[in-house]
Amino acid sequence: MPRVSFFGYGGTTKALSDKFKNVTFYDDKCTKPFTDENGFKVKPSNEFNPKYSDLEIPSPGIPPHNPLIKQARNLQSEYDIFTDTKPLKIWISGTNGKTTTTQMMQHLLESYGSLAGGNIGTPLAKLSLDAKIWILETSSFTTHYTKLMTPNIYVLLPINPDHLSWHGSMQEYEEAKLKPIRSMQEGEIAIIPDVYKEIQSDAHIITYKDENDLAFYFGIDSQKVKFKGAFLADALLAMAVEKILFDKINYDKINSFVLDPHRQEELYDAQQRLWVNDTKATNIDASIAALKRYKDKKVHLILGGDDKGVNLSELFEFLKTCNVQIYNIGTNKDKLSELAKTYKIIFNKCANLIDAIDIIDKNLQKDEVALLSPAAASLDEFSSYAARGNLFKEEIKKL
Numbered sequence: 001m002p003r004v005s006f007f008g009y010g011g012t013t014k015a016l017s018d019k020f021k022n023v024t025f026y027d028d029k030c031t032k033p034f035t036d037e038n039g040f041k042v043k044p045s046n047e048f049n050p051k052y053s054d055l056e057i058p059s060p061g062i063p064p065h066n067p068l069i070k071q072a073r074n075l076q077s078e079y080d081i082f083t084d085t086k087p088l089k090i091w092i093s094g095t096n097g098k099t100t101t102t103q104m105m106q107h108l109l110e111s112y113g114s115l116a117g118g119n120i121g122t123p124l125a126k127l128s129l130d131a132k133i134w135i136l137e138t139s140s141f142t143t144h145y146t147k148l149m150t151p152n153i154y155v156l157l158p159i160n161p162d163h164l165s166w167h168g169s170m171q172e173y174e175e176a177k178l179k180p181i182r183s184m185q186e187g188e189i190a191i192i193p194d195v196y197k198e199i200q201s202d203a204h205i206i207t208y209k210d211e212n213d214l215a216f217y218f219g220i221d222s223q224k225v226k227f228k229g230a231f232l233a234d235a236l237l238a239m240a241v242e243k244i245l246f247d248k249i250n251y252d253k254i255n256s257f258v259l260d261p262h263r264q265e266e267l268y269d270a271q272q273r274l275w276v277n278d279t280k281a282t283n284i285d286a287s288i289a290a291l292k293r294y295k296d297k298k299v300h301l302i303l304g305g306d307d308k309g310v311n312l313s314e315l316f317e318f319l320k321t322c323n324v325q326i327y328n329i330g331t332n333k334d335k336l337s338e339l340a341k342t343y344k345i346i347f348n349k350c351a352n353l354i355d356a357i358d359i360i361d362k363n364l365q366k367d368e369v370a371l372l373s374p375a376a377a378s379l380d381e382f383s384s385y386a387a388r389g390n391l392f393k394e395e396i397k398k399l
Contacts, residue, residue, distance in 0.1 A: 008059030094157025279389030304330035305376030
């Protein structure tokens with residue numbers, strides 16, 4: 001019986017525990033060993049000894065520099081455990097839009113027997129092995145650790161700087177996203193940005209520069225798709241996979257999809273002024289996409305949080321081209337304020353999100369836009385990006 005070590009006592013590893021008998025969890029937050037309600041041992045990370053472990057499976061968020069990872073001798077990912085299972089496997093990755101693309105694809109393919117999971121919230125261990133298709137939102141953390149499983153179809157959205165403190169560099173982050181393509185086999189398909197067209201792979205590679213390329217290649221009339229901007233690309237990629245698998249293009253079905261809250265979610269206060277909840281914009285590219293949507297208006301932009309070590313100069317170069325005033329919050333607000341001075345952009349350094357809303361309330365005119373698009377993660381001050389967005393919406397209701 002193999003001795004299995006789970007790194008991290010979270011949703012992914014807990015779900016996997018049913019697959020093994022001899023399991024021990026090691027968690028950085030555990031200070032004293034205990035036995036959980038299912039009889040599994042949970043120990044502090046410093047008690048891990050690789051001599052007494054035959055297999056190590058990490059929670060995806062544990063970075064490569066963690067001592068547990070460095071000590072591991074038999075490391076596999078959650079995905080690797082399900083390498084030989086029968087569902088056709090579609091992976092969706094990229095920096096922005098992968099959740100929406102995954103949801104849209106599940107919306108289109110559910111009638112064919114698909115299930116969605118992975119980074120979208122359902123661990124693979126909770127997905128039925130009898131499903132015909134697994135649609136897996138796949139993070140760079142997962143691809144970094146995965147050695148055995150490869151996708152049958154890989155959909156890659158554009159890659160932009162993100163999670164650099166986890167990966168160590170943009171090159172390593174990018175390589176994690178491209179890694180699955182190099183291992184794919186003949187008969188498998190990868191849809192990837194044109195910038196990576198020279199990548200070596202046995203898979204059939206389809207490249208695209210933009211939404212027009214996708215629509216043309218797959219014979220989709222984008223004018224019949226209700227989504228615009230970044231959401232159009234998400235929809236076209238989802239439709240492309242249905243076209244590949246079933247040779248169908250279903251405009252009515254894709255147009256019936258309802259977007260999740262927290263991504264360019266428009267709200268109006270009692271004075272009919274527009275406030276936009278884009279809290280899910282946790283990196284530069286997502287915030288730039290939101291700003292482009294409102295390029296013809298003055299924007300009061302709330303920025304800040306945990307920027308994960310990313311160089312923000314690209315964002316400020318773009319802000320120079322906008323009619324914008326920024327309101328800085330979060331742990332990187334000093335950094336943002338210094339950049340604003342350098343790039344000569346009007347700014348307010350705010351105590352917190354509520355303070356930013358209060359100041360904007362005094363400045364916002366009816367033909368302008370107040371936009372929460374932080375270009376940063378939320379965990380410095382909130383339990384999640386959704387908690388940040390919900391607070392934003394609650395405060396707008398009071399105005």
